[in-house]
Amino acid sequence: MNALEVANLxxxxxxxVAVDDVSFTIPEGVIxxxxxxxxxxxxxxxxxxxxIYQPDAGTIKFRGNRVGQEFRDRVGYLPEERGLNTKMRVxxxxxxLAELKGKQGAAIKAKAMAFLTRFELDTRTRSKVQELxxxxxxxxxxxxxxxxxxxxxxxxxxxxxxxxxxxxxFKNIIxxxxxxxxxxxxxxxxxEFAEKMCDNIALFHHGKVLLSGALAEVKQRFSTCNVVLHYxxxxxxxxxxxYVRKVQDYGNYCSITLAERSDSQRLLLDLxxxxxxxxxxxxxxxxxxxxxxxxxxxxxxxx
Amino acid sequence: MINRGLFTVYKMHIKQxxxxxxxxxxxxxxxxxxxxxxxxxxxxMNISGAEKSQIYITSDDQSLxxxxxxQLQTRxxxxxxxxxxxxxxxxxxxxxxxxxxxxxxILANSNNGLFFIPGQALDDKAVRFYSxxxxxxxxxQSMSETFNQVLNRxxxxxxxxxxxxxxxxxxxxxxxGFTVSEHGQEQGSVGNTAVGFGMAFLxxxxxxxxxxxxxxxxxxxxxxxxxxxxxxxxxxxQLLAGKIMARVSxxxxxxxxxxxxxxxFVLFPALMVLPPQFQIDLGPGIFLFFFANYVLGLCMLLxxxxxxxxxxxxxxxxxxxxxxxxxxxxxxFYAVFAxxxxxxxxxxxxxxxxxxxxxxxMPVRLAxxxxxxxxxxxxxxxxxxxxxLAIKAGGKIYRISILATxxxxxxxxxxxxxxxx
Numbered sequence: 001m002n003a004l005e006v007a008n009l010x011x012x013x014x015x016x017v018a019v020d021d022v023s024f025t026i027p028e029g030v031i032x033x034x035x036x037x038x039x040x041x042x043x044x045x046x047x048x049x050x051x052i053y054q055p056d057a058g059t060i061k062f063r064g065n066r067v068g069q070e071f072r073d074r075v076g077y078l079p080e081e082r083g084l085n086t087k088m089r090v091x092x093x094x095x096x097l098a099e100l101k102g103k104q105g106a107a108i109k110a111k112a113m114a115f116l117t118r119f120e121l122d123t124r125t126r127s128k129v130q131e132l133x134x135x136x137x138x139x140x141x142x143x144x145x146x147x148x149x150x151x152x153x154x155x156x157x158x159x160x161x162x163x164x165x166x167x168x169x170f171k172n173i174i175x176x177x178x179x180x181x182x183x184x185x186x187x188x189x190x191x192e193f194a195e196k197m198c199d200n201i202a203l204f205h206h207g208k209v210l211l212s213g214a215l216a217e218v219k220q221r222f223s224t225c226n227v228v229l230h231y232x233x234x235x236x237x238x239x240x241x242x243y244v245r246k247v248q249d250y251g252n253y254c255s256i257t258l259a260e261r262s263d264s265q266r267l268l269l270d271l272x273x274x275x276x277x278x279x280x281x282x283x284x285x286x287x288x289x290x291x292x293x294x295x296x297x298x299x300x301x302x303x
Numbered sequence: 304m305i306n307r308g309l310f311t312v313y314k315m316h317i318k319q320x321x322x323x324x325x326x327x328x329x330x331x332x333x334x335x336x337x338x339x340x341x342x343x344x345x346x347x348m349n350i351s352g353a354e355k356s357q358i359y360i361t362s363d364d365q366s367l368x369x370x371x372x373x374q375l376q377t378r379x380x381x382x383x384x385x386x387x388x389x390x391x392x393x394x395x396x397x398x399x400x401x402x403x404x405x406x407x408x409i410l411a412n413s414n415n416g417l418f419f420i421p422g423q424a425l426d427d428k429a430v431r432f433y434s435x436x437x438x439x440x441x442x443x444q445s446m447s448e449t450f451n452q453v454l455n456r457x458x459x460x461x462x463x464x465x466x467x468x469x470x471x472x473x474x475x476x477x478x479x480g481f482t483v484s485e486h487g488q489e490q491g492s493v494g495n496t497a498v499g500f501g502m503a504f505l506x507x508x509x510x511x512x513x514x515x516x517x518x519x520x521x522x523x524x525x526x527x528x529x530x531x532x533x534x535x536x537x538x539x540x541q542l543l544a545g546k547i548m549a550r551v552s553x554x555x556x557x558x559x560x561x562x563x564x565x566x567x568f569v570l571f572p573a574l575m576v577l578p579p580q581f582q583i584d585l586g587p588g589i590f591l592f593f594f595a596n597y598v599l600g601l602c603m604l605l606x607x608x609x610x611x612x613x614x615x616x617x618x619x620x621x622x623x624x625x626x627x628x629x630x631x632x633x634x635x636f637y638a639v640f641a642x643x644x645x646x647x648x649x650x651x652x653x654x655x656x657x658x659x660x661x662x663x664x665m666p667v668r669l670a671x672x673x674x675x676x677x678x679x680x681x682x683x684x685x686x687x688x689x690x691x692l693a694i695k696a697g698g699k700i701y702r703i704s705i706l707a708t709x710x711x712x713x714x715x716x717x718x719x720x721x722x723x724x
Binding site for chain 1: 527528530531
C-alpha cells in the first residue's frame with residue numbers, strides 16, 4: 001500500500017511555475033529521496049504536502065484519503081530553513097510543538113528527555129534556544145520532528161550544517177525510524193546520501209519530476225553500458241576509443257558510458273594494457289550522481 | 304468547541320506573556336509612571352510659578368498705587384519674597400525717563416517686568432506691561448487679578464457705592480453643581496469625571512503597550528522561520544487568533560490589576576472618605592462596558608497589526624510602513640479632549656458611538672453622565688462590526704504574506720488579496 005500518492009500537483013507564483021504537474025507515489029516503510037538542485041521545486045512540493053501552500057491543481061492522498069488535519073497530526077516535518085522560537089526554552093519548545101500535534105503529558109516529556117539525553121542536550125533543557133549553537137538548534141529541531149511519533153516524516157536537507165559525527169547520529173536515527181516502518185521523505189541535493197539511504201526516488205528539475213521509482217530499478221535502467229571504475233594512473237586514452245561514448249572523470253574514480261554492453265571486456269583489457277591500476281571495476285553500474293547529471297545536464301557543484 | 308491547535312497556541316502565548324518580565328514591569332510600573340507624570344507636571348508648574356521676579360509697579364496716581372500695594376501685601380507670592388516689588392509714583396510725562404533708567408535691570412533678567420497703571424485705568428482698565436518676556440503668563444495673570452480687584456473697588460468707591468456692595472461686586476461667582484437623576488438630586492462631584500479621564504488614559508497606555516510590540520513578535524516569528532513549522536500543525540487563522548486571544552487576555556489581566564483599587568473603592572466606599580466634591584459614584588455598567596469595549600478594541604487593532612506586520616521581513620521596514628496605521632491608536636484618543644468642556648454635546652455624543660473614538664470617549668461620558676443604554680450598545684455593535692472586518696482582512700493578509708519573503712507587496716496587491724474569497 002502507498003503511504004502517499006501525489007497526482008498532477010501544480011503550483012504557480014504569478015507567472016512562475018514552481019511545481020509543474022508533478023506525480024509520484026511513496027510506499028509504506030521506505031525512504032523516499034526527493035532529489036534535485038536548489039530551486040527545482042522540492043521545498044514547494046513539500047510545503048503543499050504540509051498544506052502550507054495551497055496547490056493550484058492536483059491531489060495529495062495519505063493512505064487513500066485526501067490530506068487533512070489527520071495527516072498533519074501524523075507527520076513530522078523538518079524544514080530546510082530551520083525555524084524555532086529562539087526565545088523559548090529547549091524543553092518548552094519540544095513540548096509545545098508536540099502538543100500542537102496532539103501529544104502531551106508525562107509520557108511525551110519523558111520521551112523528550114530521552115531524546116535530549118541521546119543528543120547530549122539533557123543539561124540544556126532550561127536553556128533558551130538562542131543560547132544553543134546552530135548544530136544543537138538543529139538537533140532540537142530534529143527531535144521536535146520525531147518526538148510525537150509520526151507515521152510519516154519529511155526531512156528537508158536534514159544534514160546541512162552538521163558535522164560528520166552528528167550526521168552519523170541523524171543517519172542512524174533515520175534508519176531506526178525506517179526500521180519502525182515509518183515512511184520518510186528525504187529531500188536533498190546531495191546524491192551521495194540519497195544513494196546510500198533511499199529506497200525510492202523522484203528526480204526534480206525545473207519544477208517537473210524527470211524520473212521516479214525504486215532506486216534499484218532506476219539505476220538498473222541507466223546502468224546498462226555503464227562502468228564505474230576506481231583506479232590509479234592515466235585514463236586520458238579512453239576518450240579516443242571508438243567504443244567509449246562518455247567519460248565522467250572524478251580523479252580517483254570515473255563513470256564510463258560504452259557503445260555496447262559487451263565492450264566492458266575490451267575496456268578492461270585496454271586499461272590493463274595502458275598500465276592503469278584497477279582497484280574496482282563495476283560493469284553495468286552507475287551512480288545516482290551520474291544519472292542526475294545525465295538527466296539534468298547539470299554541471300554545477302549542486303549536482 | 305475551541306480548536307485544539309488554537310488553544311495550544313493560546314496557552315503557550317498567554318504563559319509567555321504573563322510570565323514575561325515586560326508584563327510584570329509594565330503592570331507594576333504603569334501606575335507609578337502615571338502618577339509620576341502628574342507629579343512632575345505639578346512640580347514643574349510649581350517651580351515655574353515660584354521663579355523669583357523683580358517687579359516695578361508704577362502709577363501717576365499715588366492713591367491707586369497705595370491701594371495696589373496694600374492688596375498685593377496679602378498675596379503669598381509677595382510675603383514669601385517670590386515677587387520683589389518696588390512701588391514708584393511716576394508722572395505720565397516722566398515715565399519714559401523712568402523706564403529708561405530701569406531698562407538695564409529689565410534687560411538683565413527675563414523675569415523682571417514693569418507695570419504702569421495710569422490713573423486713567425480707573426475708567427478704561429488699560430494697564431501697560433514692559434518686559435523682555437511678554438510670554439510670562441504666570442506674572443501677567445497673577446497681577447491682572449489684583450489690578451482688576453483694586454480698579455473695581457476704587458472705581459465704584461468713587462461713585463459712592465457702599466463697601467458691602469463693593470465686596471459683593473468684586474467677589475467671583477460660585478456655581479455649585481447638583482446632579483439631577485430620577486431619584487432626585489445630589490451635590491455634583493469631579494470624582495467621576497477624573498475617573499472617566501483616568502480610564503481613557505489607562506486604555507490608551509494599555510492598547511499601545513499591548514498592540515505595538517505585536518508587529519515585532521509576528522516579524523520575528525516570520526524571519527526565524529518558526530512560523531513554517533507551526534503552520535504544519537495549525538492553519539494561519541488559528542495561529543493568528545491564538546496569538547490575539549493571548550494578548551487580549553494579557554491586556555485584560557493587566558487592566559484588572561490597574562483597576563483593582565478602583566473596584567475595591569466602588570464596592571467598599573467606606574474604605575476611603577472623600578469630600579463631597581470628589582465623591583466617586585460608579586455602577587457596574589461602566590466597568591462592563593469598559594472591558595467589553597477594551598476587548599473589542601484590542602481584537603481590532605491586533606488583527607490589523609498582525610496582518611500588516613506579516614508583510615514585512617524586518618521590524619524597521621514595518622515600523623516605517625505602519626506609521627500611518629499607528630494613527631488609528633493615537634488620533635481617536637485626542638477625541639477625549641473634545642468632551643472635556645461638555646460631555647453631553649452632540650460632537651461628544653457622535654464620537655462616543657463612532658468606532659475607535661468610542662473606545663476612549665464613551666467611558667468618559669458614562670462616568671460623567673446618565674447615558675441612554677442604546678448609545679453604549681450602538682458603540683459596542685459598531686466596534687464589533689469593525690472587529691469582524693479587521694479580523695477578516697488582517698487574517699487574509701496574514702495567511703497570504705506570512706511565508707512570503709523578499710519584495711514587499713504593493714497596495715494594489717494587498718487590495719487584490721482582500722478581494723480573494
